[in-house]
Amino acid sequence: MMQKQIKGLLYFYVTDLKFSLKVFWSILLAIAVISLVISYFIRDIENGFFHLSLTGPIYVYCAIVGFLMVKDSIPFSIKMGATRKNILMSLAIFFLGLSLFMSILASSLQVIINYITQLLDMPHFNFLHIANIFDGSWMTRMIIDTSITFFALSLLFVIGLIFYRSGVVGGGITLGIVFLVALTGFAQGWLGDFFINI
Numbered sequence: 672m673m674q675k676q677i678k679g680l681l682y683f684y685v686t687d688l689k690f691s692l693k694v695f696w697s698i699l700l701a702i703a704v705i706s707l708v709i710s711y712f713i714r715d716i717e718n719g720f721f722h723l724s725l726t727g728p729i730y731v732y733c734a735i736v737g738f739l740m741v742k743d744s745i746p747f748s749i750k751m752g753a754t755r756k757n758i759l760m761s762l763a764i765f766f767l768g769l770s771l772f773m774s775i776l777a778s779s780l781q782v783i784i785n786y787i788t789q790l791l792d793m794p795h796f797n798f799l800h801i802a803n804i805f806d807g808s809w810m811t812r813m814i815i816d817t818s819i820t821f822f823a824l825s826l827l828f829v830i831g832l833i834f835y836r837s838g839v840v841g842g843g844i845t846l847g848i849v850f851l852v853a854l855t856g857f858a859q860g861w862l863g864d865f866f867i868n869i
């Protein structure tokens with residue numbers, strides 16, 4: 672019974688997100704193609720560089736999805752009689768699967784675009800990615816993207832739960848406290864050190 676319920680919830684999450692995923696990747700691919708075309712025509716400009724980030728929009732998209740999953744999935748799941756344990760387990764599996772899917776797709780797309788730029792002799796076309804600090808390999812990009820995407824999904828889901836449970840006032844107070852702690856941490860330097868150590 673538990674496995675059937677989790678499968679049903681996962682099916683609901685996937686079908687609910689399918690359309691927005693298609694729209695998101697269509698827009699991201701269009702931006703990548705337009706960037707390649709522009710970069711190709713300005714390749715003769717001396718000291719000219721073109722930078723593109725595929726992962727920035729993915730992080731933002733997944734954060735928004737994590738927040739909206741509360742409004743979409745929780746009431747429907749409760750209405751269908753799902754238990755809390757099954758809801759949370761299915762969401763964890765879905766978030767991990769979505770993170771892996773997005774990171775594998777982004778890393779593979781970057782490999783394809785890098786191959787195209789080498790064929791067309793466009794050394795000035797670069798990707799912005801955190802993995803460039805390390806070795807910049809496909810696996811490193813995928814691990815970093817999966818981790819950040821899963822974190823964004825989970826964090827915004829928890830914030831969405833706070834808004835769902837306590838309304839705008841409770842959610843606003845919580846976000847205000849988080850913002851003050853982050854502001855204080857950056858001002859004093861310990862929050863930056865914390866992220867660098869991670």
